[in-house]
Structures are given as C-alpha cells and as structure tokens.
Amino acid sequence: MSEVLEHPVLVLNRFWQPIHTCSVRRSLHLLCLGHAQVVQVEGDERFSTHDLGSWIAYSFESKDAEMIRGARIMIRVPKIVVLSVYDRMPRLEVKFSRRNVFLRDKFTCQYCTKILPETQLNLDHVTPRDKGGRTTWENIVTSCFRCNTRKGNKLPHEANMQPQNKPLAPRWRPLFGLQETGLADESWGHFIHADLKDARRFA
Numbered sequence: 001m002s003e004v005l006e007h008p009v010l011v012l013n014r015f016w017q018p019i020h021t022c023s024v025r026r027s028l029h030l031l032c033l034g035h036a037q038v039v040q041v042e043g044d045e046r047f048s049t050h051d052l053g054s055w056i057a058y059s060f061e062s063k064d065a066e067m068i069r070g071a072r073i074m075i076r077v078p079k080i081v082v083l084s085v086y087d088r089m090p091r092l093e094v095k096f097s098r099r100n101v102f103l104r105d106k107f108t109c110q111y112c113t114k115i116l117p118e119t120q121l122n123l124d125h126v127t128p129r130d131k132g133g134r135t136t137w138e139n140i141v142t143s144c145f146r147c148n149t150r151k152g153n154k155l156p157h158e159a160n161m162q163p164q165n166k167p168l169a170p171r172w173r174p175l176f177g178l179q180e181t182g183l184a185d186e187s188w189g190h191f192i193h194a195d196l197k198d199a200r201r202f203a
Helices: 024-033 052-061 098-104 145-151 186-190 194-202
Strands: 008-012 018-023 036-039 067-069 074-076 080-083 121-125 140-144
Touching (some): 008 024, 018 024, 024 080, 098 121, 140 145
Antiparallel strands (some): 008 018, 036 080, 067 074, 121 140
16 A cells, blocks of 8 residues: 555646646645645546545545555545645746756766666766866766766866767656656646656656
8 A cells, every 4th residue: 555655646736737746645635634636537527626525435436446445444546636725837947856867867877878777877067066067957967887987077078978968957847757657647648748648658
C-alpha cells in the first residue's frame, strides 16, 4: 500500500489548469481537509467532482479499480484532483536542482554521451566558477565522474570538451520529472497532451 500512496496525482487549480503533481497520500490529505475534490475520470459522469463523502460512496460502487483498504474504510485511488481555492496560474519555470538537471539531460553525460544511473553522475560548470561561471541552467550540465575529472577547472576549448547540447532552462511542464518513470496516467490526457506523449515515449 505504501507504494500506491506515493503514485503521482495530477493537480488542477480551481480554473482546471494543471499546475503540478502530488502523491496519492498528499491528495487524500487535501481531500480530507476540504482543500481539494477528486475528479471522476470515467463513466457517464466523467469530470464530475467528489468531496470526501461522495468519493468514499463512489469507491464502494467501483469495480476492478485500484483501492486503498483500511480496517473500516475502502477508498479508490484518485488520479486527478482540483483545488478548491487555489487560483494561481501554473508556474512557468522549473526549479533548478541537481536532479532536475539530470532529468533535463536525460541522465546522459554531456561530454561522453553515456547514459548512467544517478549515483554515477555529477554536475559540471561549463565555465568554471573561478572563471566567472555561475550555477545556473545555462552553465550547468550533467557529467560522469570520469569526464568531470578530466575537464577539471578548464574552459571547454581548453579541455577540448564541448557539451553535446547547449544547456538551457527546460520548458516548464506539469509532468517534468515523471518522463523517465512512465507514471503519467491515461486520464491526464484531457488536460495535458504534449506531456502525456513525452511520458509515454520515455516509459
């Protein structure tokens, strides 16, 4: 059950625009607090919304659906939730982080082009910090340990090592970070089309 609770749920603002994803655990917490409603994703009443009480009732009517079962309650795993009061527009930039750089570069060393597990990757400043390089999307690339050591504190032309792709900030998408897992749900397609296609391609 703990694995199911960590599966992603698509989160919509109150204008039904995708803003991010959260875990099943978090979505149920929001539902219990009354901060979100679950979006029904199939049947004659597709896209109708449920508060906690009606979602529990709907769960008992469901057949062959993924369920979370407790001692006294059985509740269907939500796929999409819509926030009750959140009306901000989707954020338009991806947070800069080590893992997000790896995701942007598809876990590929930008010098030798080897695809490696996260534990064998590092971040490289294309222009070293002591030569004025900043820690930004436009100056950081994924590198393997060997290439990182080989390049050292040199500029790309000094080391004769140019990144395979020009480092840029990735385009924001609600599914950014899920592409490599294949966890995007089919029911999200109505709200996210390009992202769902990307997610399937990497599944």
